[in-house]
Amino acid sequence: MALLNGMSPLLSLLIIGSLHLASTERPMKKTLVFPVATDTSYVELMPQKDLSIASFTLCMQLATELAKGKREIILFAYRTEQFDELNVWRESDGTYQMFMQSSKNGVSFNLPELNTIQTHLCLTWESQTGMAAFYVNGKRSLRKLYKMGHRVLPGGRVILGQDPDSLLGNFDINQSFVGEITDVNMWDYVLSTAMIRDLNDGKWVPRGNIFDWETINMKLNGNVTLFSEDL
Numbered sequence: 001m002a003l004l005n006g007m008s009p010l011l012s013l014l015i016i017g018s019l020h021l022a023s024t025e026r027p028m029k030k031t032l033v034f035p036v037a038t039d040t041s042y043v044e045l046m047p048q049k050d051l052s053i054a055s056f057t058l059c060m061q062l063a064t065e066l067a068k069g070k071r072e073i074i075l076f077a078y079r080t081e082q083f084d085e086l087n088v089w090r091e092s093d094g095t096y097q098m099f100m101q102s103s104k105n106g107v108s109f110n111l112p113e114l115n116t117i118q119t120h121l122c123l124t125w126e127s128q129t130g131m132a133a134f135y136v137n138g139k140r141s142l143r144k145l146y147k148m149g150h151r152v153l154p155g156g157r158v159i160l161g162q163d164p165d166s167l168l169g170n171f172d173i174n175q176s177f178v179g180e181i182t183d184v185n186m187w188d189y190v191l192s193t194a195m196i197r198d199l200n201d202g203k204w205v206p207r208g209n210i211f212d213w214e215t216i217n218m219k220l221n222g223n224v225t226l227f228s229e230d231l
């Protein structure tokens with residue numbers, strides 16, 4: 001490295017550091033592809049902290065060709081031994097529902113239908129007021145009240161692709177997710193409407209402190225492909 005002769009050691013280090021970054025740290029966009037309906041394929045997401053939370057924002061980008069009227073689809077499942085702590089569904093009638101702690105009654109929203117083009121979907125909830133809202137491509141739904149004073153309990157597992165009726169088990173092929181999922185991020189607080197709009201626009205927002213898609217640790221099981229492309 002004759003180029004570096006005469007430079008201060010610190011400057012040399014900085015140059016080597018940035019060369020290294022340029023060659024190996026190209027930003028890649030990763031997408032999970034669930035090509036077929038199964039009762040075996042799923043992806044477990046490893047949270048950065050316990051899901052012991054009194055509020056959250058959950059965001060993901062989804063594409064599916066399972067049109068409404070066909071069947072229900074699980075979009076997100078967090079389950080402990082005892083309970084479905086936090087499940088998000090696209091129901092067969094096309095509504096979206098969140099359920100907490102295996103309750104029979106979820107909170108239901110009418111949103112634009114998912115389709116073959118990616119939809120940016122977020123869900124926020126806050127125990128103190130019970131306020132829940134969805135965001136579709138950065139635009140907020142009306143707010144509804146659900147489970148005021150409740151707390152999501154730790155000790156479970158988070159999966160995409162299947163609805164577990166026991167811890168990581170008892171999957172139903174007719175509830176499985178088929179399509180693409182990317183950009184799964186979760187925070188243990190409610191992001192503002194402006195931040196969710198910025199996130200949808202690709203602007204900077206604080207990284208998810210429960211799930212951060214850029215650094216997320218996942219375990220793929222069955223027929224799921226992790227597709228990576230250059231940004």
Ligand SMILES: *[C@@H]1O[C@H](CO)[C@@H](O)[C@H](O)[C@H]1NC(C)=O
Pocket residue numbers: 172173174
């Ligand atoms: C899934 O749905 C199909 C079509 O409605 C049905 O034939 C099949 O029995 C269902 N499978 C299960 C496991 O419920």
Ligand SMILES: *[C@@H]1O[C@H](CO)[C@@H](O)[C@H](O)[C@H]1NC(C)=O
Pocket residue numbers: 035036222223
């Ligand atoms: C996954 O599903 C696709 C589409 O049906 C199929 O072609 C492929 O062989 C399957 N791969 C595995 C590993 O089962």
Ligand SMILES: [Ca+2]
Pocket residue numbers: 163164165170171172175
């Ligand atoms: Ca089920």
